[in-house]
Amino acid sequence: MRFIVSCLAAVVLSVLPLRAATPPAPIASGEELLQGRDAGRHGGRLVVALRAEPRTLNPAVANDAASREVIGRMGGDLIHINRQTQLTEPALASSWSRSKDGREYTLTLRKGVRFSDGHPFDADDVVFTFRVMQDEKIGSSNRELLIVGGKPIVVKKVGQYSVRVSLAEPYAAAERIFDSISILPRHLLESAYASGALADSWTLATAASSIAGLGPYRLKEHVAGQRLVLERNPFYWKADSTKKRLPYIDELVFLFTGNEDAQVIRFQNGESDVLGRSGADNFNVLVKDRNARRFQLADLGPSLEYNFLFFNLNDLSRKNLPQVAARQRWFTDLNFRRAVSRAIDREGIAKLVYRGRGVPLWGNVSPGNRLWVNASLPHPARSVAEARAILKKAGYSWRGDGSLVDRQGQRVEFTIATSATSTQRTQMATLIQADLKELGMDVRVVPIEFRALIERVFESFDYDASVFGLGGGDADPNGEMNVWMSSGSNHLWRLGQTSPATPWEAEIDRLMQQQLVTLDVGERKRLYDRVQAIIGENQPFIFLATPNVLVGARSDLANFQPSVLDHYTLWNVEQLYFKPQGTSGRR
């Protein structure tokens, strides 16, 4: 008897979510944003497998990918970058204007918008948010973004629905910095901020009722180590073309899997509905399985990420590393780097490491970045003969056994250190090892623990060469400032420069600074093209390849429009819905 009762209870409970899913109230005649896509239907539950458990739900301090993914669904930003067009579009700010000198922006906020707890949103929330994000004590990762010309931007309230943003100097694409900065509810967080407890607020243990945002979803429950459930925000400020309030899907469930393989297996077994970015190998496993299991899989083409080989060109005069310093006489030789570049089989890397789902690269801007790529950069094909000719001209020679020696008769041998957790970069290094063997170079590949590698590259400089990947954030060149500026924190080949070490680095510094303050898009493009050309000529990084963005979803998920920019799959989560035929058998 007890068994029957519990079975009945289970049946009732399993249909509850469907019955409880009453459609949200239609929108009033406020200033909600109407989006003219194909109109969907309410209901259903979307399950997404994340690689890791989010660390926090606090937008001010989140800096891991999982937290950002979840927070992105719970928060709203003022100006948003449309992941499809890669251009900015109005969000919580319905419009904005720029002063003539380019140093002042006035943002008009949308009226009638409410946080997910029903509290109205206005300019005070915006001012509060920027105060928090810029506070040194909070330590927000957004803080750096909000510094222009060496000074923090100033956000002032002009009216209840209007704010003014002042910059120390003109800043190209300034509106892009507002993207993904979630506006915080002043009414919930002001007291915590005043008492200095804001950085520790909104953890995963915080009650759902104390968290509110302007995104399509709000927190429902968190089961530690297993899942995080979000429910529809009944006050969300977007609607579809028929004035139906968004989002369509009732619940969003994030599962924590641990790694990409587990994520893919969950998706393959139908335990999750959307697959965030996956590697080509796993993607191919799914492609073979596609017909049996009804997925929609998308190969979106090249991502914005760039993978590269780089040599240690750091100033080692203050480090006690005589062996590395001795090998630097090859690394600093441009002809040496050119020869290495010429001998690398980039097509082979794209084919073997990315199983053909990637493209070779000769510059830092991937062809996936349509607006900024310099299409006129040369793409010289692999040529061992050419590479040998370059080396010969530069004074290198070969012994009888084919090994390469420099002018002093020293055998050319070095190590490529890679992260042991990145199989793909270790594979690239292994291919490069075989390629350079044809030049007579003795290359060793050493996979080491990720943190140990970071320590060597950024602190001790005790390494010869390494394979890294960067990029993949915003399409705009401003995101690359910290890589190409000689003082940048990611200027990997030669860190900690107080003044540019070479004339070409000085030239890049000048061009990058200039594009930062140039407001004309065409002129910025011309400047950045020149930067790409200088990088190509001097090869501080030897670019290898970029993987395609590979994602998937259940085939009955409609409006699924993945993009090559970050938040690849869920950027338009409010517009996703389940097609009717698929919903009957759903959870």
Add this chain to the structure above:
Amino acid sequence: MTRAKVIIGGLVALHALILLAGFAAPYDPTRQTRTMPFAPPARVHVFDASGRFHVTPFVYATVSDASGATYSEDTSAQFPVRLLTHGAPYTLFPGVTTDIHLFGVDEPGRIALFGTDGYGRDVFSRVLYGARVSVTAGLLATLCALLVGTALGTLAGFCDGIVDRLVMRAADVFMAVPWLYLLFAVRAALPLHLDTRAAFLMLIAVLGIVGWARPSRLVRGIVLSAKERAYVQAAEGFGAPPLYVLRRHVVPQTYGVLLTQAGLLVPQFILAEVTLSFLGLGVGEPEASLGSMLGTLQQYHVLASYWWMFAPAVALVAVATAYHALTSLGHERARLVAS
């Protein structure tokens, strides 16, 4: 007796195959064929596409489709399997370089008996070379552990007192040390730019140094009991010097135990090497080891799509089984002698 012959014959054959990897393998294990990643094992035919029988087995060329994801046989040309054919040069023994391989096919045909890996390298050749690394590491580490263990065990058993206590407490410490973490620490302390050969020797040394404790305890026990035997005391009574007594009367008593220990330790150390290489701490790319080859199976797509990548596991099972059979044979004989 026939079973013993089979086991010992099998072990000898297995080791001959592994130690002569260069001869038995048709290809250079580091040679990449980038047009053929993850190609399935080549099929050896005696009947051609039209059903005609051929006395000499042959293979067809393997071709991939445009996407490179699937492979098929090109039946337009046959490549007969040749014995004792010329191929990539290799070192058979130190100082002897040759290019004669046990079998092979003419280029552009390829006989990849166990398929190819992600770089298009021949898995069969890599299994042989990899097994050579793993088994050699096991044998040398065993030798190292037994030498150190016997020396220290004999010393402890024969000297008694403070020396005995010191050595045995040291053995306790070594038995308590988690060897895997010790190896992590040793590898982290060494410079990045380490020769493959040096890395290999370091591996053997660490395995041997950590493994001496158990055999030394056994040897000490035997030495202690042998010391009390009447003939040993008689020899001492006649004025034989201690070293003579040790060499002539005591140490020979330990040979049986040492042999059984060797039978147990070799597969254990092979597994230790496999574990380390599996975790990326053993012999580095492009050299093969059974462990590093098995390491690729950690990736879901390899596990799910390419069954031939399990070949090193099969080789490992074969080696471990052979040694297990050897030790159980030893046990049986010991029991026979005892009864």
